[in-house]
Each structure stands twice: as structure tokens, then as C-alpha cells.
Amino acid sequence: MTLLLDSVRRTEVLANHTSFRIGGPAELFAEPATMDELIHLVREASRSGVPVSVIGGGTNCLVADRGVNGLVIRLGRAFRTVDVLEHEDPRYASVRCGAAVVTQRLVGLAGRYGWDNLEGLAGLPGQVGGAVVMNAQDIGQFVERVRLVSPTGELATLSRDQLRFSYRYTAMQPGIITDVTLAFPRVDPQTAAARIRHVLRCRNDTQDVRWPSAGCAFKNPAGTSAGRLIDQTGLKGARIGDAQVSFRHANFIVNVGQATCDDVLSLMEHVQRVVGQRFGIWLEPEVRLLGERWGLGR
Numbered sequence: 001m002t003l004l005l006d007s008v009r010r011t012e013v014l015a016n017h018t019s020f021r022i023g024g025p026a027e028l029f030a031e032p033a034t035m036d037e038l039i040h041l042v043r044e045a046s047r048s049g050v051p052v053s054v055i056g057g058g059t060n061c062l063v064a065d066r067g068v069n070g071l072v073i074r075l076g077r078a079f080r081t082v083d084v085l086e087h088e089d090p091r092y093a094s095v096r097c098g099a100a101v102v103t104q105r106l107v108g109l110a111g112r113y114g115w116d117n118l119e120g121l122a123g124l125p126g127q128v129g130g131a132v133v134m135n136a137q138d139i140g141q142f143v144e145r146v147r148l149v150s151p152t153g154e155l156a157t158l159s160r161d162q163l164r165f166s167y168r169y170t171a172m173q174p175g176i177i178t179d180v181t182l183a184f185p186r187v188d189p190q191t192a193a194a195r196i197r198h199v200l201r202c203r204n205d206t207q208d209v210r211w212p213s214a215g216c217a218f219k220n221p222a223g224t225s226a227g228r229l230i231d232q233t234g235l236k237g238a239r240i241g242d243a244q245v246s247f248r249h250a251n252f253i254v255n256v257g258q259a260t261c262d263d264v265l266s267l268m269e270h271v272q273r274v275v276g277q278r279f280g281i282w283l284e285p286e287v288r289l290l291g292e293r294w295g296l297g298r
């Protein structure tokens, strides 16, 4: 496969770009620093038939041990800016946020300038682009529009109606989100900051952040919590290789050493089978697999 651009690196180890600390190399890897560079890269890849994947903060991704075929893009400098915009209604604040902005930076600005209702995002790892794709913590409620680069390198704007946000889901056409316009009700900054602090305390009390993970492994089934179901089957502490069901939060699978992607997937399958047999509910993964699980034959 050829993609002869100076900015493209070979065999970048993706474990270094994921919160799980798991994953083989990207065949090709690039961090475009500008919009022009990104568009050029995507067009070249499209012309050469090179498949393109995108990774944000890597906090909801499980990368295959054999790595990822084709080009993996991680957005660079130009996609890390936050611009405050005029909103037609003075009771609202509006911002254009680069997709590679770390979500906690946005939360920090909300506490400083008094943007309301963002406390749900407090402590959420990763970047704004990834959060929009996952509709993490219902970030979609704030989204007015999204710009993305299509697989053939065209820049498009999608309105919130086209995105149809629902639980951990965004109906998005394939492409790379470059920036997101969000609007929030204004509130006194002290109130916003106090709410954010409260959520951060609750999060620290419940989540397992001692070990690398990708947060919740499974989506909550309608009307119940995946963590509760897993807990009730007694699977806390269950382990395959160095992948373990967290003792602290049953829906977290943690990497307690040198876990491989296959350890994690095998443990997830085990959890699905046990919960399925006990409750008749098939848990749907929340974690996104990047690359293929090759050569296992299971």
C-alpha cells in the first residue's frame, strides 16, 4: 500500500493512544495539523484505496492486537481550539469547538464562564469529536451542527436534525468530525462550578480509574443497568489473561497488567454469555473495536 506523504508515519503503536493501553500498530498514522492537511490526506487515501480510521482520545476504543490496516488519523493542532460565538438569544452561550478539544477543557470553561448543564460531562475522558460520535453523557443535547470531512475529502455541515442523537448513538454519515457548534444556557459561574465539582466527586466515588480501561464495556439495556446485571451474576473479579471485570464497577473491564485485545474480547463474550443465560438479555458492547480480531478462529 502506498501513501507517500511526509506527514504519514508507519507502524505507530496504538496502545500509546488508548486509555486501555492495548492495541497493535497502525499501518499508517498521521496527525494533520490543519484542515488543508486533513483534506489532502483523506483525498490521497481515497485515491489510493487506503482505508481510513479515526481515533480521538482513544478512551472508548479497543484496538486489535494485530493493529489497524490502512491509515489511522488523529486530529492535530488546528482542531484543538474553542471559539466563542454570538448567539441570537442572549440567555445562551455558543461555541465552536474543535473535534480534538479535550472534553474536560470545555467543562473547565463552563465553570469559568457560567455555561449550564455541562456538569454531566465533568470527568468524562476523551475529546469532543469522540464524545459526539458516542453521544457520551448526552452531549448531543447541546449540539447545533457538526462539520465533517467525508471519505472522499469533501467538507460538509450537518445540522442536529440529521444527527438524530439517542442513547450512546449518533446517526452520522461516515467521515471525520472537524468541529462542533454547541449552545448552552447561561448561568452564574459559581453555580456551574459547584455542580461540576459535585459530579466529579460522585464519579470518583463510583468509577474505577486505578487501572486502564475504556469505561463501561456494555451499553445499559432498556430499563436496567448493565453493571447491576453483571454484579448479580457474581462476575466481579472474573479474569481472562490480564483483563478483569472491575471489583469496583462491574461494567468496567480493566487492564491489570499486559492484557491483550483478545483477553478483553474473550472476557466480554464470557460476560455476555453468563448474563444472557441468567437474565435472557444480550449485552451490547459500548466499546468500539478498531481493527480486526484476526486469526483466532473463535
Ligand SMILES: Cc1cc2nc3c(=O)[nH]c(=O)nc-3n(C[C@H](O)[C@H](O)[C@H](O)COP(=O)(O)OP(=O)(O)OC[C@H]3O[C@@H](n4cnc5c(N)ncnc54)[C@H](O)[C@@H]3O)c2cc1C
Pocket: 019, 053, 054, 055, 056, 057, 058, 059, 060, 061, 075, 099, 100, 124, 125, 126, 127, 128, 129, 130, 131, 132, 133, 134, 135, 136, 137, 175, 176, 177, 178, 207, 208, 209, 213, 214, 215, 216, 288
Ligand atoms: C475511566 C472512563 C470513564 C468513562 N466514563 C464515561 C461516561 O461516564 N459516559 C460515557 O458516555 N462514556 C464514558 N467513557 C467512554 C469515553 O470516555 C467516551 O465515550 C468519550 O466521549 C470518547 O471520546 P474519545 O475522544 O476518547 O473517543 P475515541 O475512543 O477516540 O473514539 C470513539 C469513537 O468515535 C470515533 N471518533 C473519534 N473522534 C472522531 C472524529 N473526530 N470524527 C469521527 N469519528 C471520531 C472513533 O473512530 C470511535 O469509533 C469513559 C471512559 C473511561 C476510560
